[in-house]
Structures are given as C-alpha cells and as structure tokens.
C-alpha cells in the first residue's frame with residue numbers, strides 16, 4: 001500500500017536532527033564533556049546531565065510562548081545559557097559566569113560530535129537523481145545553519161526552511177504549506193521524512209503528504225526514557241523505517 005502512495009511523489013522534505021544526523025547522541029556527548037570540564041565541584045557529569053534534563057523538561061515546552069522566543073529564533077545562545085543556569089541552580093549554585101562557560105563548551109563539543117547517519121550520503125545521492133530534495137528543520141537560525149555546514153550539507157537541499165528564519169516552525173501547518181508552494185507540488189506529490197511523530201509526521205499527514213517515520217534506538221533525548229511514540233488513535237504514517245536506505249525500494253529507486 002505504501003509503495004502505491006509513494007508512486008506519485010516528486011519531492012521529498014527531510015527533517016535534520018535525528019533524521020539525518022544523530023543529534024541527541026552529540027548533545028549527550030557535549031553535555032558530558034562540558035560538565036566534566038566545567039561542572040560544579042562535588043557533582044558528577046551524570047548527576048549534572050540529570051539536572052540539565054530536568055531544567056530542559058520544565059523550560060523547553062513553554063519556550064515558544066515565552067519572551068525568550070524572539071531571541072531564540074536568531075541564536076541558541078541565550079536559552080542554552082539560561083538552561084545551564086537553571087541546571088546549576090538545581091544544585092544550589094548561582095553562577096551565571098559558569099553557566100555561560102558551560103553553554104559555550106556544550107555547544108562546541110556537540111557540534112564537533114555531530115555526524116550524519118552512515119547511509120545518508122549514499123541515499124541522498126541516489127534520490128537526488130530523481131526527486132527534488134528539501135529540508136525543514138526547527139531551531140535557532142544560527143544553530144541550524146552551523147549544523148548544515150558541519151555536516152557538509154550546504155547546497156544539498158533546495159529549499160531549506162528553518163524555524164529561526166521563518167519565525168515559526170513545525171508542527172505549524174504554514175511550514176508545510178510554504179514548502180509545497182516553494183516546490184510547486186500538490187500534497188499528493190510530497191513526502192516528509194522525519195523522526196518526530198508530533199513535529200514531523202502528524203502535521204505532514206494533516207497536510208495530505210505521504211510520510212516516512214524514521215525510528216532509531218539512538219533517538220532518545222537526555223530528558224526522555226525512549227523514542228517518541230505515536231499517540232493512541234492518531235493516524236499512521238505511510239511507512240515506518242529504521243534507516244534512510246529503506247526509502248529507496250519504497251520509492252522504486
């Protein structure tokens with residue numbers, strides 16, 4: 001059934017973090033190095049990552065509705081540092097300067113550890129011959145542009161839609177409408193490939209696109225216990241895949 005649904009596809013849009021690259025693994029590595037080097041005395045990196053995760057859980061869900069959002073769209077620095085400040089406060093350390101140093105070290109080490117999944121380059125090379133390939137990614141403009149450069153993806157995708165540059169992000173329906181307009185395709189000609197049910201798959205289904213939900217064991221944030229599940233009763237993706245190479249037979253490539 002999914003092969004039939006994919007037969008009309010002319011363009012694919014990809015999510016970036018944990019779809020094309022192992023973001024959470026890089027994030028956990030960056031946090032560990034930062035807390036090893038600059039964490040408060042008497043606290044292990046594991047303990048501090050737990051505190052960081054707790055502050056992430058309380059801070060991150062309300063971000064888009066908060067006064068932090070306009071600054072966050074431009075640059076990841078203020079919210080990244082604020083989260084470090086909150087993690088330090090959890091252990092009774094009120095030290096904005098240390099928070100700033102931790103934030104910078106985390107960002108640099110995370111970026112250094114960022115890698116594409118092994119099959120991504122091969123799959124994109126193959127798909128590029130037949131399809132238009134775009135990118136839709138959430139996050140601050142500077143962080144997302146840096147990731148694209150670090151991963152060697154500059155020029156790979158057209159168009160590139162970044163939350164920080166649009167002023168809004170997935171799962172907002174406008175993101176998908178804008179993407180469709182930019183490639184002049186009907187929803188039935190579009191496929192979204194992403195790892196998040198809530199941010200990628202559900203809104204793409206609602207927009208009438210075909211969907212490929214990428215599920216990997218590595219896709220676990222420091223603040224959650226396992227990969228994201230599909231809520232009971234919500235629509236199924238067109239296909240669920242464990243790696244990008246599974247796209248090739250589905251698309252007849």
Ligand SMILES: [Mg+2]
Pocket residue numbers: 015016017018019194195196
């Ligand atoms: Mg993602």
